[in-house]
Amino acid sequence: QVQLVESGGGLVQAGGSLRLSCVASGRTFSRHVMGWFRQAPGKEREFVAAISTSGARTYYADSVRGRFTISRDNAESTVYLQMNGLKPDETAVYYCAQYSVSLYYIGARIDYWGQGTQVTVSS
DSSP states (O other): HHHHHHEEEEEEETTOOOOEEEEEEEOOOOGSHHHHHEEEEEEEEEEEEEOOOSOOEEEEOOTTBBBEEEEEEEETTEEEEEEOSSGGGGGGEEEEEEESSSSTTOOOOOOOOOOOOOEEEEE
16 A cells, blocks of 8 residues: 655745655655645645656746755655745645656646645745
8 A cells, every 4th residue: 555654844934945755655666756736725736846757857837946846765765845935825735646657747647645744834
């Protein structure tokens, strides 16, 4: 059974930084694209970033490109999201996602979700 466990959320002031982590277990981590999504109160879940199986290719939402960095450590079965320059409207629950595919494309199916970690950005 696949499990994704996020950590690293919390309260930060606008302009601050946080690093989220997601540890995966249950199947071969290095064979799957990994991603981060977020859901703000009253809004739909939205894509934030994704990373290829090797970590060589990364993909970002326009709103976070240049401020957020996704990375992975296949030896540790962990994916990270470094978030810099956080804004109050980025307050949301952030979710780790494991895709079914080994090559990323928009709309690829997500097999598993983490439970989410709350990020609150104060103004």
